[in-house]
Amino acid sequence: MYDVVVVGGGPAGYVAAIKAAMLGGNVAIVESDKFGGTCLNRGCIPTKIYTENVEMLEAIKEFSKRGISVNIEGQDIKKAIKYKNRVTKKLVAGVEGLLKSYGVKIFKAKATVKNANEIVLENGEVLSTASVIIATGSKVSKTDIKGVLTSTEALELEEVPETMAIVGSDFIAIEFAEIFNSRGSKVTVISSTDEILTDIDREVSTALKRILAKKGIEILTNEEADTFVEADDKVIVKIADKEIKFDKVLLALGREANLNVLENLNVKIENGFVSVNDKMETSIKGIYAVGDVTGIDMTAHAAFAMGEVAAQNAMGRKAKFKGQASPKCLYTVPQVASVGLTEEEARKYYNIKVSKFSFAANGKALTESATDGFVKVITDEKYGEILGVHIIGKKATELVNEAAILKSLEVPADEAADIIFAHPTISEVLKEALADINNNSIHTPKK
Structure with missing residues (x-):
């Protein structure tokens, strides 16, 4: 027993x-x-x-x-x-x-x-x-159509397809888009929504979309990929009234x-x-x-x-799952990470303050040639409660843990900004964004 x-x-x-x-x-x-x-x-x-x-x-x-x-x-x-x-x-x-x-x-x-x-x-x-x-x-979900892959099958793909369509725009889709783009594939992401990564802050997803486009990744939004047909070792994808041929198609439509x-x-x-x-x-x-x-x-x-x-x-103890401070991470270049509410979500329930600080203004980011991105902090206007932190930039998936700790411990933004951060570190981008909530960021030009 x-x-x-x-x-x-x-x-x-x-x-x-x-x-x-x-x-x-x-x-x-x-x-x-x-x-x-x-x-x-x-x-x-x-x-x-x-x-x-x-x-x-x-x-x-x-x-x-x-x-x-x-x-x-x-x-x-x-x-x-x-x-x-x-x-x-x-x-x-x-x-x-x-x-x-x-x-x-x-x-x-x-x-x-x-x-x-x-x-x-x-x-x-x-x-x-x-x-x-x-x-x-x-x-x-699997399909029997030759050339249409699941994420599991894409991990084992030994040849580099000249062209690849990725149907879906969640975290899995976008990571694979970068992976195959780096290998030399011409990648097209097909999203049924008006943006990619719809469960993260809109400002962050828009910034990432621009960066991916600069790398040559084509992103089609508000499009439905309706049909997949095999034809001469190609896969035909029907989008609206167009039929486009790809060497491989990756389905990334959730689990x-x-x-x-x-x-x-x-x-x-x-x-x-x-x-x-x-x-x-x-x-x-x-x-x-x-x-x-x-x-x-x-x-x-x-x-x-x-x-x-x-x-x-x-085992007879008493415990509850508290997922409010559970981070989300995306391992693109630059990385994306967040914890808490997006600006769109926060505005539904709170009067908020929003601040941002750019990686381009951070000394360590400059030394690492990692100036793309920013940290965005959202707080409750009345109490200074940290409602959400959203990061696009190098080491974002590490930096978000610091934000998650602050949120989990319910440290107000002004108190968090008083913590001494080591210099030079990329973490200082978070400190400056926290300080800028109350216009106290030393390294932000006077507004």
Whole structure:
């Protein structure tokens, strides 16, 4: 009899299993594929290896200005794939090692959740448990049309397509647009909305769109890609009254929950995802759900937090998931990151103040040839509460963690601006943006 059985070994699942074991639980985890889930094997880590290549290539273009001569022979995609596989293999082994070190019993099998106390493995074995945590993640939809790829298939593509269409404009779509553009593909992004990245601040997405266009990435907005047809080793994409041929098409239209393990369970599902409360408990007492399968926040770091919350509650503790200060990160060049409300969202509920500070006015950014971008801070006018921070620029995905800490601890903008930041650092861009809320930024010209 287990205290907790976790179904799924991705970020939410393995963290939940370890946390429950830390709390003294007798814990088992069931995973039918590789540990680490989408993030480690088909998402966060593999794509970041490729986007790091993009950043390195961008940096090399600046070398001649610094008196450094380098000859670039191009990219060996097969070597890049091998490198990616080595890194993910090492991390997968690390996750398994962690689980074993905490005494978590590992079952590599498909499973079905029969009820809150029984998990049935594919070989008929039944695991008895006091609580269940569902962490089965999400998946992409596949198509049988030759040349139309999922993000998983795009990661393994060994040849560089001369032309590629990317249907969708979310984080996955835009990262892949940069990856294949850096490899030499002529990339066209097709968005059904009037902007790319509709869940981030509009001013930031507009700035990124301009930067991507300068790199030669074509972005079509307010367009529906209706039809995909094979023709002479090409894929025909119908857009409005036009038919355009591409060598490859990548579908990046979001992800759907993996619900197969719940087929015999009458658990509440909303909009295709498992419904949970702030304790991560489903409509059935004793059954919890965490990570992508809930659709709440489909990022690995949110999944980590959900996993810890569910594990604590399954072990009799009291914990709640608080996702208001969970960052969003996009690993383009420059990077994009944010935490909290966008300006558009904040204006619906608050009287606000908005300030910005440019990377071009930061000494360290200048030393790194990283002057594209800005930090934007949004606060409540009355109390100075930090409502949102939005960053486009180098190391934005690192810098946003500082903003998330300030927001999580509810530090008012004026107090945050009084913190002494090291100099010279790119982090000073955040400090100056915080100070500029009340016109106290020393390095902003007098208004």
